[in-house]
Amino acid sequence: MNLEYLQSFYMTVKYNSISKAAQILHLTQPGLSGQIKSLENDLGVSLLNRSNKGVELTEEGKVVFNYADTLLSIQGNIKRDLINLHQERPKLMIGACKSVGEYALPCSIYTFKHLYNEVEIQMEVINSTEVIQKLQDHSINIGIIQHELKQEDIITQPIISDELILVGNCDNSPKVLSLEELKEIPLILREQTSGTRYVIEKALEEKGISIEDLNVIYALNSPEAIKSSILSGKGFSFLPKLTISQELKKHCIQTVQVEDLRISFSYCVVSRKNYTFSECEQRFVDFIISSKRGFC
Numbered sequence: 001m002n003l004e005y006l007q008s009f010y011m012t013v014k015y016n017s018i019s020k021a022a023q024i025l026h027l028t029q030p031g032l033s034g035q036i037k038s039l040e041n042d043l044g045v046s047l048l049n050r051s052n053k054g055v056e057l058t059e060e061g062k063v064v065f066n067y068a069d070t071l072l073s074i075q076g077n078i079k080r081d082l083i084n085l086h087q088e089r090p091k092l093m094i095g096a097c098k099s100v101g102e103y104a105l106p107c108s109i110y111t112f113k114h115l116y117n118e119v120e121i122q123m124e125v126i127n128s129t130e131v132i133q134k135l136q137d138h139s140i141n142i143g144i145i146q147h148e149l150k151q152e153d154i155i156t157q158p159i160i161s162d163e164l165i166l167v168g169n170c171d172n173s174p175k176v177l178s179l180e181e182l183k184e185i186p187l188i189l190r191e192q193t194s195g196t197r198y199v200i201e202k203a204l205e206e207k208g209i210s211i212e213d214l215n216v217i218y219a220l221n222s223p224e225a226i227k228s229s230i231l232s233g234k235g236f237s238f239l240p241k242l243t244i245s246q247e248l249k250k251h252c253i254q255t256v257q258v259e260d261l262r263i264s265f266s267y268c269v270v271s272r273k274n275y276t277f278s279e280c281e282q283r284f285v286d287f288i289i290s291s292k293r294g295f296c
Helices: 003-015 018-025 029-043 059-085 105-115 128-136 195-205 223-231 245-249 279-288
Strands: 048-051 054-057 091-097 120-126 142-145 154-169 186-190 215-220 237-240 253-258 263-272
Touching: 003 018, 003 029, 003 048, 003 054, 003 059, 018 029, 054 059, 091 105, 091 128, 091 279, 105 120, 105 279, 120 128, 128 142, 128 195, 128 263, 142 279, 154 195, 154 223, 186 195, 186 223, 186 237, 195 237, 195 263, 215 223, 223 237, 223 253, 245 253, 263 279
Parallel strands: 091 120, 091 142, 186 215
Antiparallel strands: 048 054, 142 263, 154 237, 154 253, 154 263
């Protein structure tokens, strides 16, 4: 069995799209389809039913998919351990959502580096959806996202709780708004694939409000860009308390209470279900979920 073909099959199922999987794996769509067909020929079974809505696993495909998850994780473990044999320093690759990666994690990494100076640490700051994608395509082994995730192939461990707070500038922001008044103010949101956006949407849905009900003037993929817009009086936004602690201390921005609405969430460590951490990876996970993490 060709593991490259198995990975192509696995990624196609994960993204429910041959075109998306081909893009991530840097293959042409016909090339990826040919690999899946070769895998089906090798196994003597049909693995996928294809339609305009995407792909659907056959009964045989479900069996192969479960084994693919395990085999690809084992393959990743083998590659990692072989690489570590030839490296003088253990390497730690982390993917973190922007809300925690740009504000809290730098201090944690600094502290961890002092405890384990021999570890080479690289962190990529992206949004929560991209963190999960990189876990699934085995680009990283440890991720940190902005909300708990219920997904069969992902293990989630809470780190710390936070809340999203509505904020505006200090010149003309009200102190209290009703849910109906919330629909009228100019809002700046994160991009659709961000954890912050996901948490907001879920909280508002519980109140019978959709994003379409709001006066969203634009979306930005940077918390800093959103803060700049707020300070310039362009609008309001829901931001994690962790990301605005300095502005609140300096009284640069004004918090706005929304009646009958509190948006709480947890930052979480995420990893693949069947992946076995290396020694330094396990040390980091134990460290980041402990009180020693020292978020900024």
